[in-house]
Amino acid sequence: MIKERGRKEFNIIKERYGILKEEYQVSENVSKDTVFVLDNVGGLSEQFLKRKPNVITHRQITELSEVVELVAPQLPMLINTIENAYQNIAVYGRSPYAKKIFEYLLQNKEITVTYVEDGKLEYRDHKYYIDSDESFEMLLVMDLLVNREVFNKRGDQIITVFSVDMYRADLKSTRNNADINQYIIPKLLENGVNVIWIGTPNINKLVSSKKIKLTIKVWSLIRHISESFFSELRNRKFHTLYLQEESLAAHNSNSKGISEVFFNGEYINFDNGFRRTPQNDPAVENNIWLFGPCCVRGLNFDDSHTMSAKLKEMVGSDYNVMNRGTMNTCLNYVMRMAEYHRGDVAVFFSPDYVPEHKNESVCYIDGNDIFNKVPSLEKHITDSLYHCDEIVIDEVVKSIYRSIGELSIECGEKKKVTFGSRRKRVPALDMYEQNHFTDWLRSLDQYKKAGNNGAIVMNANPFTYGHRYLVEYAASKVDYLYVMVVEEDKSFFKFEERYKLVKEGTADLKNVIVFPSSQYIISSSSLPGYFKKENMQGDILLDATQDIVSFAQVAETLNIHVRFCGEEPKDLFTKRYNDNMEKLLPQYGIEFEVIDRKTCAGEVISASRVRKCLKEGKLEEIKGLVPDTTYNYLKQKYQNK
Incomplete structure (x- = not known):
């Protein structure tokens, strides 16, 4: 059967399908009843689609034919x-x-x-x-x-x-x-993780459902006409025009099969693709995980007014709240990627209504009970019930908070709960689209050495005896040591200066190879906040996954089996980064070793100590803190200032 708009168009699609069948060597026993639909199923009834095993649409054929050339490589x-x-x-x-x-x-x-x-x-x-x-x-x-x-x-x-x-x-x-329902939730429950299941609202059971449907229809039409105009109108309606520039600048990526957003600004911040909850505290042991659609992600709200931020304010020091807002179609991947502990709470926004047959161990919330508490709901939504304002979010948070209070939280050993294998695998290089990252990785072949190799990533702002001690120790433990100098120019000393001083300060160590870290290892994009850490107040809950996975990719390229770093007693941001490495690097088969810092006159030698002496004009005090190569450079640069 063919629903045909034009014989010529059909012949083109049929030819494309024939090519694809040959490319994929389709099994005849499952492909013989294939139906071509040229207008992407438009007008075909649900009953027809259910009767036919295979419906290939115009869009699917076109998309597949466009990527056949990609299949081989x-x-x-x-x-x-x-x-x-x-x-x-x-x-x-x-x-x-x-x-x-x-x-x-x-x-x-x-x-x-x-x-x-x-x-x-x-x-x-x-x-x-x-x-x-x-x-x-x-x-x-x-x-x-x-x-x-x-x-x-x-x-x-x-x-x-x-x-x-x-x-x-x-x-x-x-x-x-x-x-989620058959595999993920049962495993969480078996291992002491509580589950709150929020059913999607049935729009026909909402108060003023006709007004709500009309509102959604009008806003959907506006969005179809112009995304930017829709965004402006929505922000005017929700009094969030100050967020428009940042929300439009946020970059969404679906390359991994999940929806991740990358952006860091004044009001909107993401860490490793997921929205940041700024009040989270590393001293708190248990987490509440919010898995849901765009209302959880909260791109229409600043960091302090997202669903996760509001819930964190209510639960206080009992829990941190991990925002895992994404798209419903990929929530299972996101839930499997998380690392839970006994006593955590997983909140799941389901696209389904609350089921008749419930799991007695799950706490269910009917979305209609939440949304019907909002007077004149049509004034607080746009093209979807979950594209809503802060009034609706407040009701959602209150409902979750009440449900948490009714849970029976398991105590005992803080056992980890994970999915998949313990040892993770970095993507193959040919999985990346051609971009600067893969070009950079391939350029590292010039440094590649066989053997048991190690690595250090350092800012060296500037290069001190402390850095030299770290390099000497690490180099004695491996066949070759790679020293990556942070390339981004947001430090007191320019990259060219820092790179020169590291090269000169390690020139006598024959198994040390120095090269720039590029924008992928310790940069403002891979590790937001690193260059603002001196202004950081208090401790933070840092997630450095993106930066560390990029390093794991470098490690695979250069046969790196161990990463070294210096102990960090004062800098809380760097300490949390080290904690992340200790946790994540072994998952990719990389050892992690922390080295005691070198001291001088009972005090740790640090680059910040050198910079302080420079600002105070105490060049002579620097002499015992840095190698001759660094001291001679600083003396020449600062002695007449």
Whole structure:
């Protein structure tokens, strides 16, 4: 059956599909009933779609045909997300591409990988069934099949990613809700993590539902016409025009299969793709995790008025609140990426209504109960119920807070609860789109040495005897030591000065290789706040995942097995960064060693001490703190000032 707008257009699509079938070597037993829909399912009834196993739309064919050239050289970053989040993965498909993915996953010794042979996947009763009793955590269907539910012989649903969704420009969805309800939530409950399940509101059961529907329809039309105009009107309505410039500048990335936002400004700040909760305290042991859509992310609010910030204010020192606002289609990945502890609370905003048959261990909140408490709700929303103002957010937070008070929190050993393998894998270089990061990584081949190698990343502002001691010690422990000098120019001394002093100060150490860190290791983009730490008041809860994963990628390129750093007794930001390295580096197979700091006259030698002497004109006091190469440079630069 063909719904055709034009014979010429159909022939083009059919030709594209033929090419794709050949490329993917589609199994005939599951592809013979494929239906072409040229207008992206427009006008076709739900009943028709349910009767047909395979509906290939114009958009899907076009998107797939555009990426066929990418299939051979490039694997999507989503594969790396999956291999780090699931331990038992199966691959189905006859194409060379399917075999390439299978062979890539086989290299990961931390997971179990199975190849499902052709003919093992059958379509019946509007679903796919795999001829296996095994409960795979994830199935990758790399044949040209449309996304449908997949079950094994026992009737267990298998979480599946289909190749037709793999290269979408936006989100690469899975059966995410099934993953959360059937696998993630039960594991959390079994390990002492409480779960609060918030059902989506049924708009037909809301007070003034007709007005609400009309409001959503009008705002949706405005958004369709102009995103920027929509943003301005929304900010005027919610009295947040001061946020517009920053919210529009925030960059969203879906490359990993999850929605991450990267931006740091005066009012809006993200750490490693997720919204920052500024009041979080590292001394607090347990977390409340907020997993939900854009209202959780809170791009319409400044840092102190997001849902997580408001909830943190209410719970005080009992919990930190971790904001994991993203898109509903990828919440399962985000939930699997988190590291929980017994006594934590996971709050999940479900796209479904509250179920009739409830899990007795889960605390359920009906979204209608929350939204019906807001008078004239239509005045507080735009194109979605969850695209709302602070009045609605306040009601959501109050409801969550009340539910937390009713929970029975488990005490005892603070056991970690994680998903996926303990040892994580960095993405393969060909998973990255061609960009400066991969170019930089490839440029590091010039420094590559065989052996048991180590690394130090230092700002050296300026290079002192303390830095020299750290380098000497580390170099004695490895075959080659890489010293990466922070390249970003936001320090007292310019990068060119710092780099020169490190090179000269280590020139006699034959196994030391010095090179710039680039913008990917300790920079304002990879580690926001590093260059503002001298103005930091009090302790902070730092998440340095992005910076450390970038370093892990460098480590794989240069055979780095250990990273060294100096002990940090005073600088709280650097201390928290060291804590992050101690926790995360072993997950990527990298050892981490902290070295005692060198002292002079009973006091730790530090670059800040040298800078203080310079500002006070005490050049002679510097002489015992820095090597001759540094002292001679400083003397020449400052003696006449």
